Amino acid sequence: MNAHPDTPPPGPSRRRFLGGAAATVAGVGVGLGVGGAAGFGLGTARADAATTAAVDQAVAATATSRADAVVDFYGGHQAGVTTAAQERLMFAALDVTTTDVTELQRLLGRWAAMAARMTRGEPVSSSPTKPEQPPFDTGEAMDLGPHSLTITVGFGPSLFDDRFGLADRRPAALAPFGTVPGDAVMRPELSDGDLCIQACADDPQVVFHAIRNLVRAARGTATLRWSQLGFGRASATGAGQSTPRNLFGFKDGTRNIHADDQAALDRWVWVDAQDSAGPATDWMTGGSYLVARKIRMEIESWDTDELSDQEKIFGRVKATGAPLTGGDEFTAVDYEATGSDGQPVIDVAAHIRLAGPENNGGVRLLRRGYNYTDGQDPATGKLAAGLFFIAFQRDPQAQFKVLQTRLGKSDLLNEYIAHIGGGLWACPPGLSAVGDWYGKALFSPATS
């Protein structure tokens, strides 16, 4: 193992940012590089058509400020949960190969130091590589900037077996789901893992670089089990973000929890002290549970289905996202409305009816999924593509499991989807400062 990142220097990072003004909920601040923002003025009315070169320059300057955008790494919660969803994802699940708990803890410390540096756009180590050493940093993100990179780490149920003395520290919320409708075809090689890392940023090479270097730093301690690249954002989590479309061509996430809805975050996303009462599981206070599902879409079948049936399945108008009962995308759904035939306008098994909080005791999730493609499925010749669903929640047993049990049984969409992989992980709270590490409170009895 050659990547030994240093802890970051205590002074200000090499990028200055407008942290205060742009601070968002929960201590996660998003900043724009001042240097990058310079070069074009604000408030002027419109571009002159003759100034193409100047437009190009301004676009380049803005691209730079987007490249330089930094999401604070340290805080009460991990970033990458309520952070406005970035454009790209790489997700990795790892299996721990060592049985030495100290080695595992060292890895989690290395990851913390590396993540702090990379999310500032810095290489994984501040030390220059000597010619006779392998480079500390693999280098492909060297010129790219952080692009709002967030790194979110989680612990799977399997980590709490008898290898590391954690068996009595697994929260009830982290129990394996057992049989949930729709999960029967999940493939072991695309599912679970002792550890997970969600890397999100507005540039795919930045997320690839982050996962590659973290996996590299795990050498001898943990190995990559499976990974997934998400090419397009499939949910809006920021109040100002427009709702993106999934690969069925429908807007996805219209009713998602937004990052500025603090009451909903407290109620449905963050684990509080009461949830995790007791010395054994209080390490999760301020954390959140991540559920992932690799949902393969039967693209070719869907594309032969008629528009009216597609809209019946979702319960929404494809072009606008409005419910079939009228209005615009954000109009409340009228589940009671009936058509001239006396039948419900929103089918009894329509996706929005089954998933709607009104019909599930108010249960909600913070979704943060991405569209994916793996190219052509060699077995079938079809396009292997779909939704890499990610949801954060306070109690997956009472949230995802309840919703999926209902959807998996009856959702009209089930004809066109299959859950082929995924898992459940406990993402501990945020790291407080340099020297803190992932799961410090989880392991503290073992190290004290």
Add this chain to the structure above:
Amino acid sequence: MNAHPDTPPPGPSRRRFLGGAAATVAGVGVGLGVGGAAGFGLGTARADAATTAAVDQAVAATATSRADAVVDFYGGHQAGVTTAAQERLMFAALDVTTTDVTELQRLLGRWAAMAARMTRGEPVSSSPTKPEQPPFDTGEAMDLGPHSLTITVGFGPSLFDDRFGLADRRPAALAPFGTVPGDAVMRPELSDGDLCIQACADDPQVVFHAIRNLVRAARGTATLRWSQLGFGRASATGAGQSTPRNLFGFKDGTRNIHADDQAALDRWVWVDAQDSAGPATDWMTGGSYLVARKIRMEIESWDTDELSDQEKIFGRVKATGAPLTGGDEFTAVDYEATGSDGQPVIDVAAHIRLAGPENNGGVRLLRRGYNYTDGQDPATGKLAAGLFFIAFQRDPQAQFKVLQTRLGKSDLLNEYIAHIGGGLWACPPGLSAVGDWYGKALFSPATS
């Protein structure tokens, strides 16, 4: 087959653009939507740190103008060759399943009409879908804008067998390469194909949508053979573009042909009337040959190699891209320089020495590759990632084949790479106007 796109309307498209001012070489103009550029002024000195919200707005406005950027579809050459390399790629190879030449021609006509519309950011058909029809357009790019989408179509050597009466119309340049060093491990399921489509844009969902809809329109006539998503640009082709890095962490494409070097384009990229003399092969005048190679990188091995060896292999300094003989990235390489040990500073088998035009009779390529990852290789547990190499050229027999024969034999890099897929395709010239279609001149004897 349900997607029957109309030919585009003859009037101006719904997007206006600054085509004249931004026109680039070879009739391919890039425009920025005026509407998108409005909302921030030009020439003002710097942003006030207190106006974070306004900065956000300006960034959003610029993101819109980038989303609205259109590359002209019609012209003397196909777009996507000298077009400044966009950020994302999806590449598809198809096999023709019909033996009816008229069906094949109809497909190439559908593709032309659909490509013209999609590159303007329009859905594949101007007709609204009736509720009882499957949607003409799959919809996932509905709100995204064209993002400089280009679609480039090519014909593989296999199309010129006895199925379609084209056997005597295959240019000598399109002969299969036979055995080239390094190609021995190319997998049939990742190689070749009667047709290819290169879709490039600054948004991955836009390129996915383009390939998906073109493959859908081929139903009953051709099927997807293999495809590849490129997540990060690996070459600069525009004079103003900075040189990106490959997954070895090195700058790639420092000496690439740039789109403003008309003499080099004429000499090395575009097929001219003399090359394609004779009625049988003059259909390629104004076209270019596309060579693709899926080059798997041995990431894990590379990452254990020491910095000095990595730099010896490339012949360049990793951080700066400068040759080991000094200067900056663009300084000429001194192949004669020797070190204090009397040995050449640039190793006799260094990548830049073997690939350098000075050492290959001046031969050059226009490279337009992308980095890729397919996640974890289930067979080895390693990260399946590398370079999806694409090069355009006037005569692949005298260019790619010559260079690869040399590199495949001796390149120090060969210890860390493997060519696992790819192919050769003839990309015909550009389409002149509405009603023109891919390969019209190729098929004209059969249809006249």
